Amino acid sequence: MDFLETLLNGLSLGGTYAIIALGYTMVYGIAKMLNFAHGDIIMVGSYIIWFTFLRLDCHPSISIALAIICCVILGIVIERLAYRPLRGAPSLAVLITAIGVSSLLQGLPAILDTISKSSNNSALKEKLSGILNPLPIQDMVHTNKLVLFGVEFPISISALVTILITVATMIALTVFIKKSKTGKAMVAVSENRDAALLMGIHINKIIVVTFAIGSALAGVAATLMLTKGTPASPSFGALPGIVAFSAAVIGGIGSIPGAALGGFLIGILETFCNANSALSPYRNAIVFSVLIIILLFKPSGILGNPRREKV
Amino acid sequence: MAETLLEVNNLAVSYGVIRALKGISFHVDKGEIVSLIGANGAGKTTTLQTITGLLRPVSGNVIFKGNDLTHVPAHKIVSMGLGHVPEGRKIFQGLSVYDNLLLGAYTRKSKAEIEENMELVFRLFPRLLERKKQLAGTLSGGEQQMLAIGRALLSNPEMIVLDEPSMGLSPLLVTEVFEIIKTLQNEGKTVLLVEQNAKKAMSIADRVYVLETGMITMEGPASELINNENIKKAYLGE
Numbered sequence: 001m002d003f004l005e006t007l008l009n010g011l012s013l014g015g016t017y018a019i020i021a022l023g024y025t026m027v028y029g030i031a032k033m034l035n036f037a038h039g040d041i042i043m044v045g046s047y048i049i050w051f052t053f054l055r056l057d058c059h060p061s062i063s064i065a066l067a068i069i070c071c072v073i074l075g076i077v078i079e080r081l082a083y084r085p086l087r088g089a090p091s092l093a094v095l096i097t098a099i100g101v102s103s104l105l106q107g108l109p110a111i112l113d114t115i116s117k118s119s120n121n122s123a124l125k126e127k128l129s130g131i132l133n134p135l136p137i138q139d140m141v142h143t144n145k146l147v148l149f150g151v152e153f154p155i156s157i158s159a160l161v162t163i164l165i166t167v168a169t170m171i172a173l174t175v176f177i178k179k180s181k182t183g184k185a186m187v188a189v190s191e192n193r194d195a196a197l198l199m200g201i202h203i204n205k206i207i208v209v210t211f212a213i214g215s216a217l218a219g220v221a222a223t224l225m226l227t228k229g230t231p232a233s234p235s236f237g238a239l240p241g242i243v244a245f246s247a248a249v250i251g252g253i254g255s256i257p258g259a260a261l262g263g264f265l266i267g268i269l270e271t272f273c274n275a276n277s278a279l280s281p282y283r284n285a286i287v288f289s290v291l292i293i294i295l296l297f298k299p300s301g302i303l304g305n306p307r308r309e310k311v
Numbered sequence: 312m313a314e315t316l317l318e319v320n321n322l323a324v325s326y327g328v329i330r331a332l333k334g335i336s337f338h339v340d341k342g343e344i345v346s347l348i349g350a351n352g353a354g355k356t357t358t359l360q361t362i363t364g365l366l367r368p369v370s371g372n373v374i375f376k377g378n379d380l381t382h383v384p385a386h387k388i389v390s391m392g393l394g395h396v397p398e399g400r401k402i403f404q405g406l407s408v409y410d411n412l413l414l415g416a417y418t419r420k421s422k423a424e425i426e427e428n429m430e431l432v433f434r435l436f437p438r439l440l441e442r443k444k445q446l447a448g449t450l451s452g453g454e455q456q457m458l459a460i461g462r463a464l465l466s467n468p469e470m471i472v473l474d475e476p477s478m479g480l481s482p483l484l485v486t487e488v489f490e491i492i493k494t495l496q497n498e499g500k501t502v503l504l505v506e507q508n509a510k511k512a513m514s515i516a517d518r519v520y521v522l523e524t525g526m527i528t529m530e531g532p533a534s535e536l537i538n539n540e541n542i543k544k545a546y547l548g549e
Contacts, residue, residue: 184410185417188403194365195401200389200418200466 005154006275007268012159014267015166016224020237020244021251021259022173023214023221029254030190030210033091036098037078039241040105041215045071045222046232047109050134068219075215076208084204102238109234134232158227165220170260173213177256182209190254243270243284246291252304261302266290313340316470316501317362317393322371324354324361331357333525334371339470344492344502346512346533348546349522355505356398358522359472362503363395364388375470390418394468398475400459404448408439411447411458415465425465431498432461435491453484460491470501477508489515509546513537521546 020042027035045067053063082101086094109132116128145152153160177183188196189206196203218237225240226232247266251258266287273283294302317339324332332354339345349355360366362373364385373380375393383391394415403411412432416425433440436457442450447458456476463471473492477485485508493515495502506512513519513533521529521542529536536542 181413181417184406184414187406188414191403191405192401194360195397195403196414197365197385198363198389198395198397198401199414199462200386201414202384202386 002154006271008155008163009159010268010271011264012155012162012267013228013271014264015162016221016228016263017240017244017247017267018166018260018263019169019217019221019224020240021248021263022169022256023217024245025248025251025253025256025259026173026210026217027214028248030186031079031083031207032190033083033094034098034245035078035083035211035214036095036241037101037105038214038218039237039239039244040102041071041074041078041218042222042225042237042241043232043234044074044105044108045219046226046236047131047134049222049226050232051131054135055130064219064223067222068216071215071219071222072212075211075218079208079211084207087204106234106238162224162227165224166260166263169217169220170256174256182206186210243287246288250291250294250301252301255301255303258301258303313342315339316341316376317503318374319358319362320372320374322358322361322373323369324357324366325369330369331525332361332368335522335525335527336371337520337527337530339501339503341469341501342496342499343517344496344504344515346509346516346519347503347505347522348507348509348512348519351507352524353522354525355522356474359395359398359474359503359505362472363393389466389468392467392469394463394466394471396459396463396471396473396476399478400455402447402450402455402458402462404446406447407444408447408450408458409443411462412439412465415462416467418466424467428465428467432464435464435494436461452479453481453487456480456484456488457491460488460495464495468500470503471495472503472505474505475507476504477506477511485511509542 020038023038024035027033027038048067048070049063052058052066053060058066078101082097083094086097112128113132116125116132119125119128144157145155147153177186185196185201185206186209188199188201189203193203196206221240222237225236230236243266244263247262248259249262250265251260251262269287269290270283273279273286279286298304315338319335319337321334321336322332323330323334335354335358337345337347347355347358357366361368362375362380364380364383368381375391378391380388380391389395403414406414412429413425416428419425438454439458439461442454447455450458460471460473460476476488476492480488489511492502492504504512504516513536516533519531519533519536520527521536529539529542537547
């Protein structure tokens with residue numbers, strides 16, 4: 001395979017990881033917790049897009065908007081019901097809860113399946129089975145190469161759009177955090193909650209906004225993943241979630257450019273492994289070995305800075 | 312009689328089974344500088360954190376301008392006119408000096424009033440104006456203390472509580488910080504000051520309370536306590 005083409009495909013896969021990693025890193029940086037359910041919010045988003053687009057014939061933009069809105073609501077509900085009651089609890093308790101929420105979400109399709117099988121209502125049965133057996137959304141996959149002024153570029157339209165969306169999202173988030181009042185309050189909460197309280201910042205409000213943004217990114221990630229031709233499934237977000245979380249850690253968790261850098265790095269690495277038939281079976285092993293090596297040399301990640309208090 | 316701005320009644324605070332404050336009472340009148348002095352672990356920081364809602368008392372209450380603060384959420388207290396300069400400054404290191412000051416005005420709406428306060432702070436601390444765009448984490452210890460005070464002033468508080476503003480500063484800077492506190496009083500602010508540096512604290516205070524292992528053991532005008540034999544021995548090293 002052509003080097004440039006592989007690199008561009010790697011950037012595209014990395015873009016998807018970067019968007020997911022941004023979700024992890026935002027929530028970790030501000031709420032100081034690992035939202036293990038992040039990948040499963042993506043999964044819910046993918047079901048919503050598949051169902052509204054292929055079964056209800058919505059316009060793709062409506063499907064995507066609906067998915068993002070539902071992900072945001074889901075994220076806020078999870079924060080309110082599962083995480084907020086544990087504010088101030090030991091971080092292990094929060095971690096276990098997050099893993100529990102993740103399993104619960106992954107179990108949702110199975111619950112719907114059981115309802116569908118035990119129901120006598122045939123209309124409901126049909127509707128549920130319509131949701132539960134997702135097909136790949138071919139209409140969203142644009143494998144055609146980009147052609148501009150009669151020149152064919154070695155990149156597909158989906159891949160290009162993924163890269164553009166990732167870069168735009170990263171810039172928008174950075175500007176939001178650096179320039180807006182809420183963004184600055186987020187930095188304040190992330191640095192020191194007590195001091196933020198003394199400024200009159202309502203911590204819970206800021207954390208809700210953080211979860212809303214993170215979950216909106218999950219909706220975007222679901223869209224990007226579907227454009228690569230993967231059908232929705234209960235484990236849709238699980239592995240990409242773990243890989244993207246690793247990307248956030250490699251880049252320096254809590255850092256926005258770090259999440260993007262880590263995402264692109266892993267995406268490119270994985271794509272090059274895939275392109276080489278000898279390496280491809282070992283791609284996860286290679287990716288995670290690199291993760292371990294980077295963390296050995298830089299435990300706080302490439303762009304993470306261990307902050308010291310000045311006294 | 313001067314108007315009482317802050318009243319602390321029988322305040323008791325515990326960390327688990329450890330009782331940090333064993334029922335203390337004191338008051339601060341409008342326009343006063345009151346110092347709370349005491350050794351490490353006497354309960355000074357606990358007192359201030361309970362006043363501004365970061366800690367909740369087991370019993371007793373805090374009355375500010377006639378309102379009971381005991382059940383007011385911490386983030387609502389600053390807009391009632393009570394600014395807190397926390398121990399160790401706790402400035403936001405990853406934000407610029409200007410953004411730190413802006414966060415001090417987080418609950419305020421009027422841009423013109425915020426700008427007015429900003430000018431006051433830059434007049435008091437010209438160094439902060441010079442370093443307006445610099446990341447707060449790159450400031451020296453003294454500058455960070457000034458930023459912490461400036462940030463609290465941006466909420467335009469009627470009363471400002473300061474927790475160990477002299478901590479970790481060189482003697483020259485300590486003098487500067489205490490002069491600034493005196494200036495705050497001239498600007499019409501009421502000040503509650505917690506200090507280990509008893510000598511300095513007493514030199515600018517109107518009244519002094521001595522806190523020992525969670526109890527107030529002595530109180531009186533600063534001019535009297537500064538000549539008290541016990542105080543001289545225990546806190547002034549004479």
